Amino acid sequence: MKRIIYIVFCLISVLSFAQNNNDLFTQANTYYNDGKFLDAIAKYEAILSTEKHSAELYFNLANAYYKLNKVAPSIYYYEKALQLAPNDKDIKNNLSFAQNMTIDAIEVVPEIGFTRVTKSIVNTFSFDTWAVFSVTLVMLFVVLFLAYYFSYGTGKKRLMFLTSITSLFLAFITLAFAFQKYKYVQNDNPAIVFAQESEVKADPNLRSESTFILHEGTKVQVLETYKSNWTKIKLSDGKTGWISNQDIKTL
Template sequence: MRWVRWCIVIFLGIAGSAEGQSAAAGLYVEGNQLYRAGDFSSARLRYEAAVRTGIRDPRLLYNLANATYKTGELGLAIVLYERALHLAPRDEDILANLRFLRRLKQDRDPEPASGLGGFIERVYLWPTSDELAVGWLLSLLGLFGSAGWRRWRQMPVLHTGVAVGLLLCLSIGGFALSRSQRDGRVEVVVTHAEGIARSGPDAQQTEVFVIHEGTKLVVERSEGDWYLARLPSGLGGWLPASVLTEI
């Protein structure tokens, strides 16, 4: 029914024309119905068509990732879950499915850090870039509010408040800059059965290592149709772009 489609449009937060919103909502509904019926290939086609309308919604990407995995493409499913995670960093369903698929792939990921190092890493990764930006803005407003107090020169406690505000502002700003640089990295996933990393951007160069479908790397630079990419372990090599998909 038409009202159901419009409710889903609002729920998804789709941007664009009314016609595009209605079409995308219809595709999303059809995809869900086909998925529940076990027709994963057709469901995937509907979700992909909805994505092409310009939707940026983690639930749509999550459903598309589910259908993609069901049709046998583990690497591409991981890419789609990662894209959904960028939009909803703390979504437990996305995180759970990502953990599940990572256990299925051939190459093992490094064990997460434990103890104090692991705690610091989790704290570092917990806030989103948007939350850090809001925190920095609030600390900046607090700093100016303290500094603008009419009698702050006669009140030592406000000297302390300004100093604390400045320290907080600089700390959050530095933290946000560090995270923005990290979040701005180009990450790729192997979406073919395997990829052969070489010592240079040419198929005749020496083989360095072999990686398999689903493995994630960070791109350092590109040359032609080749990427110089690095594993979390630090090992790097040149891989053909044809075996990789950008997150």
């Protein structure tokens, strides 16, 4: 009986929690529509404090910051929304508008040849999707090989053998793509510069020479950290340097 009461209590708590977040979201949207963007931001962030995340929540929060011309947080939350909904056109369009407010004009080093083609194919699907393809093809190989083994006609055996080998070959390829996608995800550690202006140093200390300056809203890749004070970053044009941890916020 106590267990049933406990389960019922948990269900009521979850439903109450969800309803509270829905009320906050509705209030935030109302504030946003009334042009009260600071109040909307407070409500959206109150939802985030409950560890409730969604692309729509990040998108609306980014829009509110964008309306206040807050470059870094608007780009940051658009990027967070894009992580959850990578194919959403509205998020991509609004992100591009926010990026137009940044000062730094950093060119992207283009990838060429086989690397560009491979990366384009691998990024077509997620790691989980490539893994499902690989497992499915292995299962198909087993079925086709058994069909080949128990077949009697020469033509049918040849067809089953060729298709089973092809399935196995494709399984290895998709498995390789899955591991490559996992590697891309592991190496992808982006951050947004939140400081209005930040000096990037050649070494992780204040006495080091400044190699270049970054401004708020610029996206960088985090390579490593040093003594919890400095972070080594890389730009899309290949430049690297050390920046204060206080000046960036990882996605």
